[in-house]
Structure formats: structure tokens, C-alpha cells
Amino acid sequence: xxxxxxxxxxxxxxxxxxxxxxxxxxxxxxxxxxxxxxxxxxxxxxxxxxxxxxxxxxxxxxxxxxxxxxxxxxxxxxxxxxxxxxxxxxxxxxxxxxxxxxxxxxxxxxxxxxxxxxxxxxxxxxxxxxxxxxxxxxxxxxxxxxxxxxxxxxxxxxxxxxxxxxxxxxxxxxxxxxxxxxxxxxxxxxxxxxxxxxxxxxxxxxxxxxxxxxxxxxxxxxxxxxxxxxxxxxxxxxxxxxxxxxxxxxxxxxxxxxxxxxxxxxxxxxxxxxxxxxxxxxxxxxxxxxxxxxxxxxxxxxxxxxxxxxxxxxxxxxxxxxxxxxxxxxxxxxxxxxxxxxxxxxxxxxxxxxxxxxxxxxxxxxxxxxxxxxxxxxxx
Amino acid sequence: xxxxxxxxxxxxxxxxxxxxxxxxxxxxxxxxxxxxxxxxxxxxxxxxxxxxxxxxxxxxxxxxxxxxxxxxxxxxxxxxxxxxxxxxxxxxxxxxxxxxxxxxxxxxxxxxxxxxxxxxxxxxxxxxxxxxxxxxxxxxxxxxxxxxxxxxxxxxxxxxxxxxxxxxxxxxxxxxxxxxxxxxxxxxxxxxxxxxxxxxxxxxxxxxxxxxxxxxxxxxxxxxxxxxxxxxxxxxxxxxxxxxxxxxxxxxxxxxxxxxxxxxxxxxxxxxxxxxxxxxxxxxxxxxxxxxxxxxxxxxxxxxxxxxxxxxxxxxxxxxxxxxxxxxxxxxxxxxxxxxxxxxxxxxxxxxxxxxxxxxxxxxxxxxxxxxxxxxxxxxxxxxxxxx
Numbered sequence: 013x014x015x016x017x018x019x020x021x022x023x024x025x026x027x028x029x030x031x032x033x034x035x036x037x038x039x040x041x042x043x044x045x046x047x048x049x050x051x052x053x054x055x056x057x058x059x060x061x062x063x064x065x066x067x068x069x070x071x072x073x074x075x076x077x078x079x080x081x082x083x084x085x086x087x088x089x090x091x092x093x094x095x096x097x098x099x100x101x102x103x104x105x106x107x108x109x110x111x112x113x114x115x116x117x118x119x120x121x122x123x124x125x126x127x128x129x130x131x132x133x134x135x136x137x138x139x140x141x142x143x144x145x146x147x148x149x150x151x152x153x154x155x156x157x158x159x160x161x162x163x164x165x166x167x168x169x170x171x172x173x174x175x176x177x178x179x180x181x182x183x184x185x186x187x188x189x190x191x192x193x194x195x196x197x198x199x200x201x202x203x204x205x206x207x208x209x210x211x212x213x214x215x216x217x218x219x220x221x222x223x224x225x226x227x228x229x230x231x232x233x234x235x236x237x238x239x240x241x242x243x244x245x246x247x248x249x250x251x252x253x254x255x256x257x258x259x260x261x262x263x264x265x266x267x268x269x270x271x272x273x274x275x276x277x278x279x280x281x282x283x284x285x286x287x288x289x290x291x292x293x294x295x296x297x298x299x300x301x302x303x304x305x306x307x308x309x310x311x312x313x314x315x316x317x318x319x320x321x322x323x324x325x326x327x328x329x330x331x332x333x334x335x336x337x338x339x340x341x342x343x344x345x346x347x348x349x350x351x352x353x354x355x356x357x358x359x360x361x362x363x364x365x366x367x368x369x370x371x372x373x374x375x376x377x378x379x380x381x382x383x384x385x386x387x388x389x390x391x392x
Numbered sequence: 393x394x395x396x397x398x399x400x401x402x403x404x405x406x407x408x409x410x411x412x413x414x415x416x417x418x419x420x421x422x423x424x425x426x427x428x429x430x431x432x433x434x435x436x437x438x439x440x441x442x443x444x445x446x447x448x449x450x451x452x453x454x455x456x457x458x459x460x461x462x463x464x465x466x467x468x469x470x471x472x473x474x475x476x477x478x479x480x481x482x483x484x485x486x487x488x489x490x491x492x493x494x495x496x497x498x499x500x501x502x503x504x505x506x507x508x509x510x511x512x513x514x515x516x517x518x519x520x521x522x523x524x525x526x527x528x529x530x531x532x533x534x535x536x537x538x539x540x541x542x543x544x545x546x547x548x549x550x551x552x553x554x555x556x557x558x559x560x561x562x563x564x565x566x567x568x569x570x571x572x573x574x575x576x577x578x579x580x581x582x583x584x585x586x587x588x589x590x591x592x593x594x595x596x597x598x599x600x601x602x603x604x605x606x607x608x609x610x611x612x613x614x615x616x617x618x619x620x621x622x623x624x625x626x627x628x629x630x631x632x633x634x635x636x637x638x639x640x641x642x643x644x645x646x647x648x649x650x651x652x653x654x655x656x657x658x659x660x661x662x663x664x665x666x667x668x669x670x671x672x673x674x675x676x677x678x679x680x681x682x683x684x685x686x687x688x689x690x691x692x693x694x695x696x697x698x699x700x701x702x703x704x705x706x707x708x709x710x711x712x713x714x715x716x717x718x719x720x721x722x723x724x725x726x727x728x729x730x731x732x733x734x735x736x737x738x739x740x741x742x743x744x745x746x747x748x749x750x751x752x753x754x755x756x757x758x759x760x761x762x763x764x765x766x767x768x769x770x771x772x773x774x775x776x777x778x779x780x
Contacts, residue, residue, distance in 0.1 A: 045448055046519055052441045053522045059430070059437040066430035260553040267557035268483070277560065 071146060078142045088115075089123045090177070091151065094130040095140055102130040105166075109173045113200070114181070116312050117320040122183035128176060131157040132169055154180050175199045178305070181320075189327040191334055193262065194234065194293065195308065196301030203357030206306035210354070215298035217244035221351060229347045233304055234297030235332040236343070239289035242281075245298065250284040251276055253294040264291060293331055304331075310350045311339035438523065439664055445518065446525025446668035452517035453546065454533050454673035461508040462540040469495055470544070472510030476554050483556025494566050495574070500705050502577035507570055508544030511559075526664045530562075530678035532569035532592055541578045543570035566598050569676055572696055575705075576712040583711070586718040590658035590669075592676030593685070594695040637687045640738055642747035648734035651687040652695070653718055658686055691741050698737060699726070 083099040085092050087106040094102035106128070117123065129141030141153045156176045163169050178200035185192040201209065210218050210232075217238075220228035230236035231244055238245060238253065245253075254275055257264040265272050265287060274283035288294065312319040315338045323338045332343050339346045457472070464470045469491055473484045491509055495501075514527050527548055534543040545568055549558070567574055569592045579587060587595075634657055639647035651657055660666040665677050679685040700708040703726045714721030722730035738744070746752070751759075 042448065042451065045444070049441065049444045049448060049519055049522060052437070052444055056434075056437040056441050056523065059434040063428070063430045063434040066428050070428055258557075266555075268478070268480075268555055273557070 074142050075145050078139055080138055080140070080143055082140055082143050084127075089117060089120060091127045092130055093127055093140055093144065093153075095138055098130065098132060101132065105130070105170055105173050106177075108170060109177060113174055113309070114177060116316060116318075117181065118318065119321050120181055120184055120324075122180050123177075125151050126154050126180045127151040128173075128180075129153050129155045129157060130173070132160060132163070133157065134160050152180075171202075184320075184324045185327045188261070190293075190329060190331060191323070191327045193295045194331040195304055196295075198301030198305055200305055200309070201302045203306065203354060204359040206303050207354050207358050209300045210303045211358075213298060213300055215245075215249070217241075217298050220244060221299075222355065224351060224355075226344055226347045226351065229351055230332075230343065232297055232299040233307060233347075234294040234299070235330075235335065237289050237292065238294055238297060239285040242285050247279065247281045247284060249298060250281070250288050251279075253288055253291075253296055254284060256296045257291055257294060262295065306354070307335070307347075307350050308338070310353060311335045311341075311346055314339040314341060314346065314349065316340075441523045442525045443664045443667040443671075444525070445522055446527060446664060447672040448519060449517045449525055449527055450531075450533075450668055450672035450674040453512060454535070456517075457508060457510055457544055457546070458533065458535065458537045458542050458673075461506045461542045461544050462537045464506055464508075466503045466506070467501075468507075470506070470508035470510075472508070472512070473559070474511040474513070474549055474554055476549075476552055478555035479559065480556055483559050486556075487559040487562070490562075491567070498567075498571070498574060500575050500709075502541075502575060504541055505574050505577055506540060506542045507567065507574055508542070510544060510546045512546045512548055514548050514550050526662065526668060526677075530568070531674055532676045532678075533673060534570065534573050534587075534592075534675045535673060536578060541573070543573040545570055568596050568678070569593075571595065571598050572700075572712065576709050580713045580715040580721070582714050582716045582718060582721050586653065588675065589655035590660065590676070590686075591652070591718075593658075593679050594652070594692055595697070596678065597693040598697045634687070638747060640687075640735065641742065641745055643735065643739075643744045645729075645731035645735040648738055649719060649731035652692070652734060661686060688738070688742065691738075695737070699733075 081096040082093055083096050085094070085099060085103050087103055088110040090106045090110060092102050092106050127144075131138055131140045137157055137159070139157070141155045141157060144153070146153070154176050156172055158169065158172050163172055182192070182195065182197075185195070207222075211222060215232065217228050217232035221232045227236065227241065228244060231238045231241060234253075239250070254265060254272065256262060258267045258272060258276070267273070267276070269287075271283040271287045274280040275287055308323070312323065315322065319338045323334055326334045326337055329337075335346060336343055341349070460472075461470050471484075471488050471491070473479060473487065495507070514524065518524060518527075529548060531546045531548075532543070533546070534541075536542070547562055572595045573579075578584070634651070636647040636651040636654070636657060640651050660669055660677055660679065668674060669676060699711070699722075703711075707725050711721050711725035714725065716724065719730045722728070722733070726733070
């Protein structure tokens, strides 16, 4: 660490800790140390400039060395870059995702400034995303470069594409906007996946929601007064909600306010109810972010043409207002429809007893079949 | 028949080979490239500047704050609160009250030692226009000025987003690294050398928590001190620290001693912090919480408090004031081998585990018993079998 000269100057200057000499006597040596520091800062500036230039040169070199035949296709609002031999597969995947999940998206600034680099590789990546020379004001390269080892089937591949598209679209909600805070950073899940994460997240509100209680859904999703039915949430859950809201970057509650202090520092539940009730909506309720994402996309599908644009226009509004504006339905009606839709997509999967039993039966029959055949070791 | 059997075997082996080839992982999961030399130079230059700036800043803090502390009356504690719009006099009073009550209940207490707690802005004492050094979190400064021993803590804040609640977060803390200094005064040269090498963290907490980590070892509640291995048996995440910690957790007492006394093993984990601590009057950073904190994560934060509680204040004072190396001081003050004591402590706090491969005795015994039972069963069946 550091040059030998620098270390020598400073060690002479301060000489240890418990036997350290501090006070005016050290100040002339401090001047020398400051001069050394300024010289190091100048070296740092040079190193920064050198690193930027070298990094850019390395990128150009990498792109030049990685020239491969690629194809650029426009699939709906998506610009997709793929190896020539995977062009059709890429188009098929993105078309499927566009038609089934994101068909109502129009005029997305994030998509207009994105190019998706698609590759489903078997033995080693071709790094298709590195076949184009990056431009300072060019599109953002969003990579869907996945290994068949981790993404073995087309369903999983489709899911990777969906995740990449959603992570791009999320950029339409500015950082710090209500919708960005409310949605979080979860992946886009199909209905069965959203049902599963809601069902396995332990919470009375989540259970009541799945049982058909619409106000419970609103509270679990954090779009309504979560303190309206206090029995749905534990004190710790309310403290967690408030703990997020008081963060400086959220700024939705004052940590020095008596009720907030009583809730967070003295564990007074009635104070939690009062403060959380005043918030109106909360960033972190009991429904996972992926479930909120599912609700948003349900509202967009219900809302039809222009729904995504309406959501982006109101990114900083209360999420409940955004959902109403997007879907064109009252919140109660929207949540009721979403809940029915979600429960309908409940995965029809049970614990693996049937599969295991069948496997055991199969192998038992195979071995029994062998055992009944004649062998040379049979004694009679 | 023999040919048919060989055919079957060949077919099975061939099928297994085909499946194995299909299941082989890809040739490369990621494309690895050597880091650019310019990038390495940049990181080194950045590290140099940060370390050098940290030394200057900490020297300035030590200079100005120690002057305030030693000028105070014996038995008092000097406070420095942030001057910010959202920090109120009531908030400051509550913050100071927490430390004052801790000090009032402190026994033993060396009245000669002056104490202080300060909130410092991260840019305080910085050279304008230069990249800042590693200044964050809490720090301990202990030393002697004008013949007066002092110890003070500093907490760092950034910007102006700071309010009473941030003060309250630290108001119930004890005196941390300054607690033993306040009780027993300036340590002897042997112990001082050990503390300055990185052992301040062993006195960071005074609360004794018995058995907590033993419970954690057996339950999956936390991943901080344990992690599952590939085959389901658990091992300590702590063992990733270094080979001596691993060996200590496996029951080797000499390794426990090395893990808590070797300067190379107890220095701050971050290089720039280690540089600043070694080259400025700063005694110690409050290390980051978690497995990266050497040598035993947060399990060793109350190590010195454990020693004090077990052997009593008088013996501990003899240890603290010793000019011998730490292991000699330990043996002469407490009449016990430090390595053996550490092994007991580690066993009690974290539990020991078997290092290296090998079948557990219980597993081997169960296997043998199962084989014997099956053999007995087969023998009984064979003896009762009638042919023809």
C-alpha cells in the first residue's frame, strides 16, 4: 500500500497509536504530508484518464475480435440482436413475449433506447452483445445471453426474455417515483408464480386476500390503509413498513415525530397504527414485489390501449390512483378481478409423492421382471 | 447367454457415457479476461490517495479532539454533537444521558483517564479537492497527551440528513473500545502492542451473551456464522476467514492463539483502513458486522469482557498492565494457558467441528450394525430354506 517514501514520511510524523505524539509539533511534518498527498492526487488524475482511454480501446478491440455474423430484427417495440443462426429463435421468443405479456406497451422511452442481445449458448458464449461498437448516445445493450445449462428449456428461455423486457420497462418509472418505490425490483412472474409467492409468504393479509377478501388484498399490496384492519398485520410488520417510510430517501414520515418514535423505539402498536394509517400506501407491505408487478400488468391488460402510457404519465402518484387510471376500473373492482384471475392460475402441482411412487413402481416392476427370468445361478 | 450379458453391459455403459457427455457443463461459464494494467494502476493510485488522506485526517482529528478531552475535568466525558438543523437540544441531551449513565455505573474506573464521544462530519479535517479517505462509521482513539491518558470515540455523519433519531441509535451503546481503557487506564506495553496490532475489537462489547452462538450452530436461523455444505452437514462460515480460524474451530488450541494474536490475522480487513490504523493516531475502526470481521466475526467482540468477568477485575488489571507479550501476560495474570482458554471459549460460543474428510464414528457404527442385521436376516432365511 502506497509508496515507500510516503509511508516513511507519515510513520515519522505520527509514530504509532498509544504512544502517538499529537499536537503542534506534528504540524510542519503535516505540511510535507499534504504536499505528498497533492502529488498522489495528481497521479490519480493521470491514472483515471489513462484507465478511461485504455478501457475504451479494450472495448473496441473486443468488438473487433468478436465480429460474428449477426442479425438485427425489430419485433414489435423490441430491437433484437442475435447470431444469424439464432435469429428465428430470437424473433419467435420476443414475438411470443410481446403478444402475450406486453402487447399494450406503446411509446416506452426505455424500450426505444434499448437493444436486446439474445443468445442461447451451449458450450461457450459468443458474446453477441459485443459485436456492435458501443456509441456514447446509442442504445443500451440489454443482454439475454443465457446458458443451456441453467436455462435448459424454452419455457425458462421465455422467462429470461420476459425478465429482461420488464427490467427495461421499469426504467420508464423514474428513480424515486412512487411507482418505482412501490414496485421494487422483483422479476416479472407468470400468474402461477405470483400465486405461489403470495401463498407462501406468511401473512394474515395475504391469506385473507387469497380467500377472496378484497380490502385485505389492498392492504397486503400496500395500496390502501394498512391499519384499517389491524389484525391482519403484526406489530413487527407495521414497524417494518414504517421503517422504510422514514428512510431519508423516502421521506414519508419524520423519525422524531412522537408517534413514529413510540412505534419504532418503544414498540407501541397503537402508535404504529396511527402513523401507518396516515401513510395511505406503503412501499413494503406483506405482498412480495413480484405480486405487485403482477397486479400492475393485470391492470394494464384490463386497461387496453394506452394503458402503459397512462401508468408512466402518473409515475409519481399514489399507486392506487395509478392502478385506477391504468385499468379504468374502481380499485375494488380491479382488485376483485385480479384476485379471481390469480386464484384461477393456482398451479396444479402437489408434493412429489405421485411421481416418486410411480418411479418406485416402475423400477420394482423392471427388477421383478429380471428376477423372474431364468438365471444360471438358479438352484433348481 | 454370456455374450448377451456382455451386450447388455456394453449397452448400459454406452448409454451412461452418452448421458454423462450430455450432462457435462459448458466449456466456459464466463469469459474471463485479465484486468487492464491501466485499471490496476488506477486502483493502486486511488488506494494510495485514500490511505494518505485518511492518515492526515485522522491525525488532525486526534490532534484537535484529544486537546479537548484532556482539558476536561477528571471523571467527566466530553461530547461533540453535530450542529445540524434537525438535531435538537433535547435529542443531544438524551444522547449524552445514555453515555453518562453508562459511565456512572462503570466499575472499576480509572479517574485519570479522560473520555470523549464526538460526531464528526466526514469531510472534517480533509484537504479540500482531494479524494476522501476511509472515514466512516465509528472509530476509537486512545493515547496519552501531556501525560494525561485519554480515549474517545468518533461517529461519522455525511451531509445534512441527520436528526435526533440518528443520535438515539447510538445513545444506548456502551463505551465500546474505550470501556476497558476507562476502567484500567493505559495498558502495559505488551498489551498495548497487541491492541494496536488490531485487538481493539476484542473489547468492543461488554455484554456477555452465553450460548447464543451454540444455538445458532445447530439451527438454520442465520447464515452469519454457519452455512450448509454440499452434502448437508454444516460448517462454520467463519472457517473461510483463514486456515488458523479453521484449525481452531476444529479443536487445535495453538491455532486459536495464533488467530487472535498474529498481527497479520487481526488487522482491519480493508487494506486502506489497515494502512490508516497502522500509520495514524487512530487506534481502531469499528469493524463491519458480519463474517468478514476477523477472526471470529462478531463472536469475539466481547472476548476481553469474558476474560474480565471470568477472572475478576484484579487479575484482569494485572493482565492489562503487563509489559509481557499477550500470551505470557495471560498465563501470569490468570494462571491459565491462553490457547487452552481460547479453545474453550470458541467451543462454548461457536461449537467445534470436524475438519477434513472422513466418516463420522456414529455413521460408521450405524453402517456396520445395519450390515450385521441384514447379514443375520439373510442367514436366518437361508438356514430355514428347504430345497426340493
